[in-house]
Structures are given as C-alpha cells and as structure tokens.
Amino acid sequence: MKLTTDDFTEKSEPFALFNxxxxxxxxxxxxxxxxxxxxxxxxDGLPNVRMVLLKGFDTQGFVFYTNFESQKGVEILGSMKAAMCFHWKNLAAAGSHSGTG
Ligand SMILES: Cc1cc2nc3c(=O)[nH]c(=O)nc-3n(C[C@H](O)[C@H](O)[C@H](O)COP(=O)(O)O)c2cc1C
Structure with a gap:
C-alpha cells in the first residue's frame, strides 16, 4: 500500500494508519x-528541531531515546509539546505528513 493523503489527526485509529x-x-x-x-x-517560544530514531509506538504515543538533560529533553519537559515529521522519500504522496504527540 502506498502512503495516502489520509489525515493522521482525523483518524479514529491514527496509530493503525501510522503502522x-x-x-x-x-x-x-x-x-x-x-x-x-x-x-x-x-x-521563549523559539523552535528547535533535530533528528531522532523512532524506537516504537503504541496508542500511548511515540517512543524515542534521549537524555532528559539534553535540549530536547528539557524543552519537552518544560512545554509538554513536540512535533514530528518523517520524510519517506520513496513513498509517493501529494504532500507531507506529520504527527504530533
Ligand atoms: C539519523 C540520526 C538519528 C539520531 N537519533 C537520535 C536519537 O534517537 N536520540 C538522540 O538523543 N539523538 C539522536 N540523534 C542526534 C540528535 O539529532 C541531536 O543532535 C542530539 O540528540 C542533541 O540534540 P538536542 O541538543 O537538541 O537535544 C540522531 C541524529 C541523527 C542524524
């Protein structure tokens, strides 16, 4: 199956779609x-972005490894917000897909 334009955030079972x-x-x-x-x-509301490796996921959310004292660790604990964007170059799609969690 090819990546579709389904909206992750509007799915009743978004993790099944992500799977x-x-x-x-x-x-x-x-x-x-x-x-x-x-x-x-x-x-201060300024964004930062870096690459990580997704180590797992379930209906509770996405799993990746990080030092809690790293910039990303400190910022997630401070805001309880993050966004993720995969770039799957070989999956043809009319647009990009991202998820938050
Ligand atoms: C392909 C790739 C995968 C990476 N995976 C991780 C990871 O799983 N966890 C991690 O802490 N850093 C990972 N890094 C390093 C981070 O991108 C980042 O440089 C580092 O964690 C420091 O980030 P921070 O200071 O913004 O917290 C990865 C880098 C690359 C290029």
Missing amino acids: EWLGDAVKTEPNDPNAVALATVDK
Whole structure:
C-alpha cells in the first residue's frame, strides 16, 4: 500500500494508519525509515528541531531515546509539546505528513 493523503489527526485509529505508513517505509526506504525530525519549543517560544530514531509506538504515543538533560529533553519537559515529521522519500504522496504527540 502506498502512503495516502489520509489525515493522521482525523483518524479514529491514527496509530493503525501510522503502522501502515511505517510498514511501507520499512519496505521501500534504503535506510533509517524510523529517522524523524523532532521539533520542540524553548521557554521563549523559539523552535528547535533535530533528528531522532523512532524506537516504537503504541496508542500511548511515540517512543524515542534521549537524555532528559539534553535540549530536547528539557524543552519537552518544560512545554509538554513536540512535533514530528518523517520524510519517506520513496513513498509517493501529494504532500507531507506529520504527527504530533
Ligand atoms: C539519523 C540520526 C538519528 C539520531 N537519533 C537520535 C536519537 O534517537 N536520540 C538522540 O538523543 N539523538 C539522536 N540523534 C542526534 C540528535 O539529532 C541531536 O543532535 C542530539 O540528540 C542533541 O540534540 P538536542 O541538543 O537538541 O537535544 C540522531 C541524529 C541523527 C542524524
């Protein structure tokens, strides 16, 4: 199945949809299909973004490893907000897909 234009945020079972997308990416991406840009925001409202590796997910959310004292760790604990954006180059899609959590 190819990546569709379904909206992750409007799905009744968004993680089932994400599971389909990731399964397609694992089959088609040459490397690191679990690499994801992780954006956070500092106490002044300024955004920061870096790559992490997704280590798992379930209906509770997405799992990645980080030092809690890193910039991303501090900012997530401070704001309790983050955004993720995967770039699955081999999955044809009319637009990009992102999730928050
Ligand atoms: C492909 C790739 C995967 C990475 N995966 C992780 C990861 O899973 N966890 C992590 O803490 N840093 C990972 N890094 C390093 C981060 O991008 C970042 O440089 C580092 O964690 C410091 O980020 P921070 O100071 O904004 O917290 C990865 C870098 C790359 C290029």
